[in-house]
Amino acid sequence: QAKKKGRGSFYLFDPKFQQQIESRIALEEDLRRAIGEGEFSLMYQPQVDKNGVILGAEALIRWISEKNGFVSPMIFIPLAEESGLIHAIGDWVIENALSQMVVFSQSKNFQSMSINVSAWQFADNAFVSKLIAASKKHAVEPGRITLELTETGLLQNIQEARSKLTQLREAGFKIALDDFGTGYSSLSYLRDLPLDELKIDKAFVDEIDGESSTPLVESMISIARHLSLDVVAEGVEHQVQLQALVEMGCVYFQGYHFAKPMPAKALIELLQKEVV
Numbered sequence: 001q002a003k004k005k006g007r008g009s010f011y012l013f014d015p016k017f018q019q020q021i022e023s024r025i026a027l028e029e030d031l032r033r034a035i036g037e038g039e040f041s042l043m044y045q046p047q048v049d050k051n052g053v054i055l056g057a058e059a060l061i062r063w064i065s066e067k068n069g070f071v072s073p074m075i076f077i078p079l080a081e082e083s084g085l086i087h088a089i090g091d092w093v094i095e096n097a098l099s100q101m102v103v104f105s106q107s108k109n110f111q112s113m114s115i116n117v118s119a120w121q122f123a124d125n126a127f128v129s130k131l132i133a134a135s136k137k138h139a140v141e142p143g144r145i146t147l148e149l150t151e152t153g154l155l156q157n158i159q160e161a162r163s164k165l166t167q168l169r170e171a172g173f174k175i176a177l178d179d180f181g182t183g184y185s186s187l188s189y190l191r192d193l194p195l196d197e198l199k200i201d202k203a204f205v206d207e208i209d210g211e212s213s214t215p216l217v218e219s220m221i222s223i224a225r226h227l228s229l230d231v232v233a234e235g236v237e238h239q240v241q242l243q244a245l246v247e248m249g250c251v252y253f254q255g256y257h258f259a260k261p262m263p264a265k266a267l268i269e270l271l272q273k274e275v276v
């Protein structure tokens with residue numbers, strides 16, 4: 001009988017779904033408090049060359065909620081996006097990552113910090129000026145900041161994306177396309193957007209076992225080379241993957257094989273050990 005009311009309203013009678021909605025609302029309320037309570041932190045995962053020399057790091061947000069414990073960014077970032085909290089969270093990330101960059105950049109090999117930018121942040125008209133202001137405030141050269149955007153973030157409005165990316169690059173920032181290969185869009189946008197780097201998604205790196213052929217990864221690396229873009233392979237966990245990627249011409253790596261995301265302090269210790 002409820003079915004007659006059509007899609008959507010039918011599900012409201014499903015107690016399980018009702019529970020999901022309630023726990024989602026509760027989590028959203030918790031998230032709203034989290035910034036003020038200082039429940040967020042940033043971890044940094046090294047980005048390395050084939051010898052493991054640390055050339056940069058990706059800042060990754062962590063939320064340890066007093067109420068819910070560890071909540072993965074895969075859960076709360078989408079929630080933050082739907083509720084509009086992503087703007088405050090994104091500002092927090094930029095502020096903290098940049099203030100940390102001042103310390104990391106004292107290390108000789110350390111070139112660049114990568115920061116994840118949500119489509120919603122990128123769509124904000126004030127985004128470009130905010131970033132420029134933050135880099136001035138912390139005296140971080142924009143050339144040492146790589147902004148990681150996903151296809152979904154860029155392709156909603158390609159004209160606007162192109163003009164914003166151009167502004168960001170004119171200011172000196174680097175642009176990476178994150179999770180490359182997981183979207184559904186045509187490749188022509190790659191030629192039309194001003195990018196510096198492609199990050200090959202872990203899902204593709206996972207398929208490298210040293211035995212099977214890997215035409216997709218090879219093609220991605222080749223596309224990057226033809227477009228003069230840097231390539232970072234994400235989620236490198238095994239030596240055979242590293243070896244295969246090196247043979248395919250990839251020069252930058254990120255993954256548990258080298259290091260997991262770590263607190264700033266641990267990364268600073270690693271960087272200090274390198275200079276011998």
Ligand code: C2E
Pocket residue numbers: 045059060061072073074077093116117118148178179202234235236237254255256257261
């Ligand atoms: P992402 O930007 O693609 O980040 C890479 C994710 O892969 C991270 O998960 C990292 O910890 C994980 N990873 C890296 N190497 C390995 C590996 O070798 N093995 C495995 N199993 N995992 C590996 P994390 O930190 O859970 O972040 C998940 C996603 O949440 C990120 O994917 C990104 O989309 C989003 N995210 C994280 N921090 C932020 C942030 O500050 N702002 C925004 N907007 N999104 C963020």
Ligand code: MG
Pocket residue numbers: 058116148178
């Ligand atoms: Mg990323």
Ligand code: MG
Pocket residue numbers: 178179199201234
């Ligand atoms: Mg990624």
Ligand code: MG
Pocket residue numbers: 179201202234
């Ligand atoms: Mg990913």
